[in-house]
Amino acid sequence: MKHDFLLPLQGSLMRTGLGAVVAIGLAGAAIGQEADAAPVEGGLVTAEQAARGDALYEQRCATCHGADIVDSFASYPNAALFFGYVSTAMPADAPGSMPPQQYADIIAYLMTEIGQPVGTEEVAADQAALAEISPAAIKAANAEGDQ
Ligand code: HEC
Structure with missing residues (x-):
């Protein structure tokens, strides 16, 4: 699953009311709009x-x-x-x-x-x-x- 790395964030985002925004972002990505880039895991910077x-x-x-x-x-x-x-x-x-x-x-x-x-x-x-x-x-x- 492409967006598995978002899962740890979802609980806290829901609590802050941003869950809907994330859901819209994922729907956008699913239809090919990559403007809502996902957060990155650690390790991309030395x-x-x-x-x-x-x-x-x-x-x-x-x-x-x-x-x-x-x-x-x-x-x-x-x-x-x-x-x-x-x-x-x-x-x-x-x-x-x-x-x-x-x-x-x-x-x-x-x-x-x-x-x-x-x-x-x-x-x-x-x-x-x-x-x-x-x-x-x-x-x-x-x-x-x-x-
Ligand atoms: C000589 C002065 C100067 C230097 C050096 C300079 N900037 Fe700027 N920067 C400006 C000015 C003036 C603007 C506003 C430009 C505009 O609105 O057209 C700006 C705008 C920006 C913006 C967009 C506005 C903002 O606040 O987000 C970014 C991002 C930025 N600079 C990044 C950098 C980075 C990274 C460097 C180093 C590689 C750099 N600047 C070096 C003068 C400078």
Whole structure:
């Protein structure tokens, strides 16, 4: 089952009244709309990659943004949208000037900032793979874990 990994989340989502939203998302996915990307399990980011992304963020993004992009990232339904924007429009003083993998490293860093556990695989600069990563869901799952 493609969406088995959602099951641990469902109880708490139901309690918060978001169950209906999840159900609609699953129905959409079932008919081929992948816009509602599912939350990812641990292991899609390594600590090394997140550290690289942290350093890149400090050098290339923080001068203009401070830490505000963390919250912005968390509002994206999937990481491919974020990647598509930042890899063509950012840094604003040199748009698209960084190698694709460096934007993926920054995404890896931002994922850990909102609660993604580290593991053994790296985030790839690949639209299809990034579309499966939901920052909003990572953030939501992490917020529940904190309660
Ligand atoms: C020279 C200053 C500057 C740098 C460096 C810069 N940005 Fe931006 N960024 C901006 C400005 C200005 C905007 C607003 C652009 C607009 O509205 O058209 C923006 C907008 C954004 C947005 C969309 C708005 C939001 O808050 O979600 C994202 C995401 C973003 N930047 C990410 C990055 C990332 C990631 C980096 C580093 C790779 C970066 N930026 C580097 C100036 C900068």
